[in-house]
Amino acid sequence: MRRTTNRSMMHAGRISPCKPSDLLRRYDIDRLYHFTHVGNLPSILRSGGLLSHAKLENRSVDVRYASDTLSRNLDRAKNLDDYVRLSFVTNLPMYWKSVYRHGEGTFVWLEIDANVIDRPQTLVSTLNATDNFALIGEACDIVSKIPLGLLAKDIGLADLNDHQKRVVQAEVLVKEFVPLEMIMNFDAVTGGK
Numbered sequence: 001m002r003r004t005t006n007r008s009m010m011h012a013g014r015i016s017p018c019k020p021s022d023l024l025r026r027y028d029i030d031r032l033y034h035f036t037h038v039g040n041l042p043s044i045l046r047s048g049g050l051l052s053h054a055k056l057e058n059r060s061v062d063v064r065y066a067s068d069t070l071s072r073n074l075d076r077a078k079n080l081d082d083y084v085r086l087s088f089v090t091n092l093p094m095y096w097k098s099v100y101r102h103g104e105g106t107f108v109w110l111e112i113d114a115n116v117i118d119r120p121q122t123l124v125s126t127l128n129a130t131d132n133f134a135l136i137g138e139a140c141d142i143v144s145k146i147p148l149g150l151l152a153k154d155i156g157l158a159d160l161n162d163h164q165k166r167v168v169q170a171e172v173l174v175k176e177f178v179p180l181e182m183i184m185n186f187d188a189v190t191g192g193k
Contacts, residue, residue: 006032019138020117020124027148031184032086032112032172037064038175041190050110050178054082069124074130083123083173086112088151094128111184117143121175139172146170 007068024030034050043061044050053075075081083084090109116122124142126128127134135142147167157165180186 006186020122020139020143021115023143024114024117024148027152029088029148029152032088032114032116033090034084034086034112034178035090035092035107036109036110037106038108039064044183044186045180045190049180049183050084050174052082052084052176055176071130078129078136079137080129080173082176084176084178085129086116086170086172086178087172088146088169088170090155091154091157094162094169108185108189110189112178113182113184116174116178116182117172119174121172123175125171125173127166128140129171129173130167131169133166134175 011068015182036044036050040063047059047061050060051061055061064155075083117124124139124146125131125134125136125137126145127140129136135145150164151168151170155164157168160168
């Protein structure tokens with residue numbers, strides 16, 4: 001995994017601090033997504049937000065995973081198990097696979113404020129992070145390599161070619177924790193509890 005340290009962007013001949021959320025806003029992307037089993041909502045509330053797999057294990061939090069063991073092992077092998085994974089779209093193959101395995105209504109989509117991409121140590125992956133061809137690095141360096149115009153449309157999987165189906169699985173990887181206040185629809189999915 002290539003990690004880069006360029007923390008600035010060139011704007012009109014001057015260097016300014018990198019703020020990947022500004023690029024997302026140019027494509028009207030104001031939120032990112034995370035799907036979870038409805039049974040996890042109480043522990044998300046108790047934890048004050050979304051925790052990485054490593055944090056969940058360290059705290060012995062009982063979790064109903066959408067991902068399978070292979071996916072979590074691949075994350076661990078790539079040193080990505082201490083990141084919360086967020087997507088740009090809701091139409092993901094993994095979501096539909098999970099719904100098929102566990103049933104309709106078992107999972108909810110959490111909408112995360114896109115400003116989370118500006119948090120320190122946040123990474124971006126051009127494909128699903130477990131994909132061997134994914135380019136993973138600091139958000140400032142990688143977000144511009146993703147076809148944000150395609151992701152902003154959240155097109156149905158049936159309307160995408162094979163390459164696009166991989167591209168829409170691009171991810172934002174937030175180190176350790178996404179705070180509850182960045183989950184824009186938490187009250188709506190929990191009924192305000």
